[in-house]
Amino acid sequence: MCVLASCTFFAGCQLTWYEEPVTNGEPPLTYDEEFQVINDYASIDTVNNCYTVAIDDEIMQRERLTAKNVRFILQEFAKFNESLQEEIEEGAVVTLTLQNRHGFTSHTVNGWKSAIHFRDEYSPVADMIQTKANYGALGFGDGNWYDHSISFAASDRVTSRLDLEASSFWSIVMTCSTGTSSYGNKFTMSGTGRRTAVNRYWWWTGGGSAPFNWEFSVSGPVGGGASGSISFSDTY
Secondary structure, eight states: OEEEEEGGGSTTOOSOOOOOOOBTTBOOOOHHHHHHHHHTTOEEETTTTEEEEEEEHHHHHHHTOOHHHHHHHHHHHHHHHHHHHHHHHTTOEEEEEEEETTEEEEEEEOOOGGGOOOOOOOOOHHHHHHHHOSSOEEEEETTEESOSEEEEEEOSEEEEEEEEEOSSEEEEEEEESSEEBTTBSEEEEEEESOEEEEEEEEEEOSOSOSSEEEEEEEOSOOOTTOEEEEEEEEOO
């Protein structure tokens, strides 16, 4: 049994889409247009044998994407990945293909169970915090946060770094109450699959002198069975 799995499977399948009000004289993108933009940010994860893609607030602003369509499209990616895993577990030889602005890529998976290796081995979150952060981290496992806020003393510029592994659709919203970034005081990102080394740079807005007491908080579950952390360090 052989299955050809193509990311372009999604395009054109949705008959209706959400539209936001026209801004700056530009009409909103259609569902198919938003899908193509998101497809350009997708890649094939050859370790976990799935499609992976993540869209943050920076990409959404630059590409004029709408929150509802982004969430819907990423959930469709996650559902398609689940069907791929089922095909592989049943013993199918599956070929994942992807065509976007970066060109054409493909990856073939031998689906016999004896040869399946879906995940790398990852260190516990506690170990990740010790090795990746100067000021600690907000960790999560099985799609839920261990802590919902963190505070620490640091210089007037810090960097947050997101690292995660997930099995399906996930979404993160983090707010900084003491500083801002080029995209405001919130960091948002949604996606499916693994995402590592996503950096966001923050600067202090409260005045005064160092050391500054930074405060970050998160809301809602991450979802997707995700495990990982958002760690914090100085910006160099």
